[in-house]
Amino acid sequence: MLTLHDFLDSGNGYKVRLVLAQLGLPYKLVEHDILQGATRTPIFLSKNPNGRIPTLELEDGTFLAESNAITFYLARDSHLWPEDKLAQAQVLQWMFFEQYSHEPYVAVLRAWKHVGFGTTPERLARVPELEQKAYAALGVMEGHLRTRAFFVGERYSLADIALYAYTHVAEEGDLSLSAYPNIRAWLARVAAEPGHVPITYRPAA
Numbered sequence: 010m011l012t013l014h015d016f017l018d019s020g021n022g023y024k025v026r027l028v029l030a031q032l033g034l035p036y037k038l039v040e041h042d043i044l045q046g047a048t049r050t051p052i053f054l055s056k057n058p059n060g061r062i063p064t065l066e067l068e069d070g071t072f073l074a075e076s077n078a079i080t081f082y083l084a085r086d087s088h089l090w091p092e093d094k095l096a097q098a099q100v101l102q103w104m105f106f107e108q109y110s111h112e113p114y115v116a117v118l119r120a121w122k123h124v125g126f127g128t129t130p131e132r133l134a135r136v137p138e139l140e141q142k143a144y145a146a147l148g149v150m151e152g153h154l155r156t157r158a159f160f161v162g163e164r165y166s167l168a169d170i171a172l173y174a175y176t177h178v179a180e181e182g183d184l185s186l187s188a189y190p191n192i193r194a195w196l197a198r199v200a201a202e203p204g205h206v207p208i209t210y211r212p213a214a
């Protein structure tokens with residue numbers, strides 16, 4: 010059986026849990042308290058030298074890191090991954106956008122203000138810059154969704170999952186979605202997809 014090393018509050022981990030749930034794949038969840046440095050121990054570093062969750066442990070003992078690589082591994086033969094070559098590249102385009110232009114701002118503000126990493130004076134000084142960059146990313150998403158139901162090819166895909174994970178909890182980082190009606194409508198569409206589970210979801214032990 011697959012084993013997912015994770016931390017429940019993590020949006021990166023949630024992407025993987027959402028894919029596993031929507032594809033009906035059984036797995037064991039092993040939770041690590043990242044607030045206490047649990048992914049920085051020698052044992053965890055031997056699984057993922059980058060010291061981060063999510064990390065997926067395959068049946069043969071291989072460890073796979075990086076949320077968007079893990080969701081691709083799980084979903085590439087499913088309805089969550091398009092068949093068309095350009096659509097595949099467009100899904101990747103949004104997954105890379107999420108990692109470079111969205112997650113470092115939207116997720117980090119939430120990590121500081123909500124998850125428990127805390128707001129030190131140095132972090133508070135960086136908040137305006139992170140907010141500006143987070144809203145810039147949300148602006149790109151809002152514009153794209155003005156004429157579309159989903160990010161690629163009018164079909165729910167890994168692109169939507171990658172971007173949903175932290176956008177739907179952006180307000181926990183004190184970001185307001187009130188000026189983003191297209192994003193709010195898309196969030197509701199994603200949450201209505203069959204097999205959707207919330208970020209707090211744990212599989213039965």
Ligand SMILES: N[C@@H](CCC(=O)N[C@@H](CS)C(=O)NCC(=O)O)C(=O)O
Nearest residue numbers: 019021043048061062063075076077
């Ligand atoms: N790019 C990675 C980011 C993973 C990441 O930043 N994980 C965080 C939690 S969301 C973590 O494990 N932090 C603990 C630490 O860095 O010690 C991904 O998409 O999986």
